[in-house]
Amino acid sequence: MSTDVTFSKEELSRYNRHIIIPEFGLAAQQKLKAAKVLVVGSGGLGSPVLLYLAAAGIGTIGIVDFDVVDDSNLQRQVLFGVNEIGKPKVEAARQRLQALNPHIEFVLYNTQLTSQNALNIIKDYDVVADGTDNFPTRYLVNDACVLLGKTNVYASIFQFEGQVSVFNYRNANGDLGPNYRDLYPTPPPPGLVPSCAEGGVLGVLPGIIGSLQALEVIKVIAGVGEPLAGRFYIFDALGFESRTFNISRRDDNPLNGRNPTITQLIDYEQFCGVKAVEKPVKEITPAALYELQVKGEPFQLIDVREPYEYDIVNIGAELIPLATVTEQAGKINKDQPVIVHCKVGGRSAKAIRELEDKFGFTNLYNLKGGILAYIDEVQPELTKY
């Protein structure tokens, strides 16, 4: 099929540095143009992946992302600039990428990838690049790729560490490589491994790891070199050390081991235990908190963030960081409403559950959306971070 692919004079000029590599050549460039790649997530990893795939001349690029550009993204998501803040990421990405390479067709999915839509979206693509940011979606992308027989070029980052592998890759001999469930059969329980939003990530790290991911996508499509299938690469930016491990398929893989038990997509929130831990806590909206403040009603406001976050911005709450709520429980009133907040609401919900379980509090309310929502709705002049 790729031999039917032709290039305009402009394209030949643009891709000249590929075409003149003897091991790559026109044939590989034709394969890139004929290929359809789906990039799931256009954030830290997705930014370099999309930039390099577009620059390299992948013919059709699908982009899945439901988010809008936020100023806290710009430290690492190099696809976007200040003019894009507030815009849907898929739209902002297309604008940037089309300016980079007008010869490419983009398909946008301004939606969250779910068990309901994943097969339908992924089925049209040759290769998937997974740059999502949570365990349920990691397993969803993996399972959908295995069920559809697609290669999944995987990368993941946290703080100073990155991981890369090529999953579900069938080599020239027809041998199928391992997938994510062979490497990590089950996810960690929620709360044990923090997300990048909670734990942070060095901005340049997704640039490094996402570039490696783009490299593997291009190699898989062009059929050059040895893809990172059956191998697992990790990079430690702090020590500047990298290692590549051997990984292999497992007989007990529920997708494609000896006795497969997963034949269709499942509920990945449930699989990752996300639903199970969500013991509900009472909530209060920023508007309702503001009303209490205006009326001068008695209540106590607690901030469970870290001191450095409090220094960036606070709304006059008492600071009791999450890790110390148990030892400082004596400072928390039991005879009036107590409103607990953090940045977006996750840590304060944890604090409330802990206090309710250990000390029997019944008067704790979680500020919905945390201080960021309060700033948006009540005090937009305050600093967001």
Next chain:
Amino acid sequence: MEGISTTNHNFSLVNGLNMAIIIIPTPLRKFTNNTAKLEIHADTIAKTVDELTVNFPGLKKHLLDDKGQIRSFVNIFVGNDDIRNLQQGATEVTSGSVISIVPAIAGGS
């Protein structure tokens, strides 16, 4: 006798014993006094993990489940190979072995 050392030498003799190197991933270094490489004297992976969790109790819930088994989202490699493809906890550790602990991470945005 088993032992542990937190020096950063790639390979050394501690108390006259040849030691294996164990590499701690950044998310778990807060439990090892921010030490990236430890030197351990033990002859199997199971004993290595025991030694680690005795010396750094905060690591225990991250490495082992309630039954004391290595958690399925934590991979341990000896050299380049996954212990699940070797002899699991019984995998032999010799002097100079490099043991890597690699937990699952999911960040991408």
